[in-house]
Amino acid sequence: MRADARKNYSQVLAVAREVLTEQGSSASMRDIARRSGVGLATLLRHFPTREALYEALLCTNLDALTHKAKELETASAPEEALVSWLREWVEFVQSYKGVVTLMASAHTNADSALYASCAAIHSASARLLLRAQKAGTARADMNGDDLFALMTALGWAVDQPSFAPRADQLFHIIASAILTSQTSNDLPQKHPSKKRQSS
Known part of the structure; x- marks a missing residue:
């Protein structure tokens, strides 16, 4: 995994943990992407579901x-x-x-x-x-x-x-x-x- 991709991956996981703690398992993938500073396509590339x-x-x-x-x-x-x-x-x-x-x-x-x-x-x-x-x-x-x-x-x-x-x-x-x-x-x-x- 490239350094920038690894950074995105780690950032998404950190933000996702916060969002899921706040909102539970129905949290919006679009919201997680936005708060992570990445596009939805980037998020779905790492985590398709x-x-x-x-x-x-x-x-x-x-x-x-x-x-x-x-x-x-x-x-x-x-x-x-x-x-x-x-x-x-x-x-x-x-x-x-x-x-x-x-x-x-x-x-x-x-x-x-x-x-x-x-x-x-x-x-x-x-x-x-x-x-x-x-x-x-x-x-x-x-x-x-x-x-x-x-x-x-x-x-x-x-x-x-x-x-x-x-x-x-x-x-x-x-x-x-x-x-x-x-x-x-x-x-x-x-x-x-x-x-x-x-x-």
Whole structure:
């Protein structure tokens, strides 16, 4: 990539992060181009779709999230690993307004720029669920698709201003419904949110 193209790319990503934080996943590509000081054609050359732009912004965060799942598989008791993973997910979707809607629609669309990332998240959560099921600490009548659906529903809810104040309560309800050995009062309390590394 030429130096000027690399500069444009970095500038677009920096501005896009600001615009998406302000406006969510429905942010205008034309507005991002204007605020980046590049033409719309230049923006679309780098990122042909809004999903492709989101994928570039989220790459580091999604990789970190799937890596965290691998750590939890070996470092924590099965039920604790699953709860910690759900916590990580909630913190992630709260950091990127509107991302859960994009990921939900990309989940079964192999042509989507976010498809591979969604597949990685889905696989990671399914492994953690299966591990807890084998240990007898998660209900046996659900699978990875069910868990991803619940994660998506929870992510959508906490992304809504009207539900955001109840994010912790909603998390406890869903987590205690998945686990067989704990009630919501037994679940670990929320840790202070960590600032995620930007991509």
